[in-house]
Amino acid sequence: MQALANSRTFVYDSLEDQDFFDTEKFRQRYEDWVANLCGNLGYKTRRALFKNMMSGDIWLHNGCLKISPSRHVKLEAWDAIDADDVILSLDNSPEKIGSGLRLALSRCR
Template sequence: MDKKMFNSNDFSFKTSTIKANQFVLAINTLSGKRSFILDNKGKEYLLEANIDNVQLGKALVNCLSVSRRVLPVDDMDLFDYKQGGERYKNWIGRLLEFVEFKSKAKLFRPMFSLTIIEQNGTIFIQPSRQEKPEAWDGEGIEESDEVQISSTSGYEEIGKAVRLALTKCKSVFAK
């Protein structure tokens, strides 16, 4: 597949995020207009890290399928920063319960993060660098680290693409 460029001026894209470590793969729908916000009306999958690629690919496709392009005036709850903070706190609680940890410190050291964007038949999987326990940036990530796959690919291939992108993530906590 030829390398494609994500067009940030074309708002027809759908977004999702994956947070992953040796214990869990957390896949969530993101929505908004330009911003990527954890969508309370989207989907969430908490999967064991060793889940097969078919299930991983299927979960990602399902999360992307319900991503919404929405303005604040059309969904004030989505853009409410207080509710967003509460959603994030609840998400962490669900993660801790899933992995049966009591401590966020153990959960987030390390925790890799991917941003996934589907646009015009291509899925762009963007790795990141974990700079703090709950913060990620693009430092040290090259444009060539992005993984692309056709959105018409099978679940197995999409799952493999996710795993490849995870190998390109960095963390200040990784050994």
């Protein structure tokens, strides 16, 4: 729950939203993120970092969490698997939300 509380949120089409999705800034932040992960986690190559990485999206809207697992299609590319979304209420206990997150991650391919 703390990770969710620490996450960024955006108002659609706000200046912050537009800045975050600016192509050049996004590309640079992505490269910085990859370098940071490799350094902090001890990976020597991008390939080693991404080989078994799972990915998903978490959306918060009107008190509901939607956790969407992804399918690993290329080394640094994932596709959504919409049929496998896990939807939870923020009113659920941390244990229930953790269980939902584990379920969503188990659906990553």
